[in-house]
Amino acid sequence: MIKLMLKYELKKIFSKRINQILLAAVLVVTVIYSGLAIGSMSYTDEEGQNHTGIEAGRLLAEDRNQWKGELTTEKISEVITAYRELSVKYPDGLPDEEWGKQVQSYYDIYDFVIDIMTPDSEWNESVLYQLSDEQLKDIYTIYQGNMRKMAEEYGTTPEKKNFLESIYEKVEIPLTYAAKDSWDTMTMYxxxxVLLMAVIIGFLTAGIFSGEFRSGTEDVFLAAKYGRSKAIKNKIIAGILMATVVYWIGVGLLSFISFAVMGTSGFFTPYQLGDPYSIYVMTYGEYYLLILVGGYIATMFCAVLTMLVTVKMHTPNLAVCIPFFLLCMMPFIARALPAFDAFFNLLPTVLTNIFNAVRTPNLFQIGPFVFRQISFLMVLYSVLFIVLLPFIYRSYSRYGIKKK
Structure with missing residues (x-):
């Protein structure tokens, strides 16, 4: 009986014409996004000719992977010396031929050194010309020294300082390099x-309970033998199952198409290569998974909140706006009200904006315990997701009782 009821609820969701149109749109958007990601890859050959499209990602990875392996100080010195020589030779700017022959292959390493030397300032390549050969050989010593300074700067309490120091100690020196462009690209797309998926799934879940109110059959539904118990539970389960399946099929298809073409080089490349002072010590592959999981948690939270508001309001009109308002509008409001950063840093929009959140050393402290922002919010909204489920059940199961 329970399986039949769940199957029936899922059939109701996927048989609605508007939902079918939305799911078809998701499929189209997924393919388009994959194409845009693939098309955004660019490779310059030794003749200075620029190539984009299907082969560009793998050609770029092949070119940069000649530096694959431990990023030793000898490699770093070789890169910086080569770039300095080219800068002297071409004071008005590097020609495309030189970019394709040399600079393109080691630009990630060159960029990494500048980031190390500018922890608290804008990216500025002039710092490279202030580095002596001895300083280049001690670049990791400088890096570790700057990490200690960052721990002191952002460690506003002894507990936060100790926490940051323990995090930075996990950065393995020297870093290991491999071309990471496909992961860099896919994190942005x-x-x-995931933001788009959260909004669409919110629309789909809003109709699960509103369907009864819309057709005026809520009294019949609730008067049935299992109307106020198993039937409601199956509606909730159907919503969670539908949201989960749609989300992971969507991101899975996006990932499969994109990485199948661009390649997966760089999965184990440390994220610190692109953001040396990030407090999230992970690889680029883990970074990508963090974005997907964070987006899933935010999506599920918005989905159950949408169902709850639909049940309370007896209409989906307001409920469908919740994901859009929380995840799309709140970031703009936050920029306009910087004085309330502490509040906005706790909203689920952070989980659909991990691309920027990992670059900011936001910490929360509860007593002696210190948490990083993303980790804290992932746990918080997972808990809130679970907490809201009984409220949905109780609100719908008690519908009509008071007025009788």
């Missing part, structure tokens, strides 16, 4: 994609 996935960030936008």
């Amino acid at each position: 996935a960030q936008t994609y």
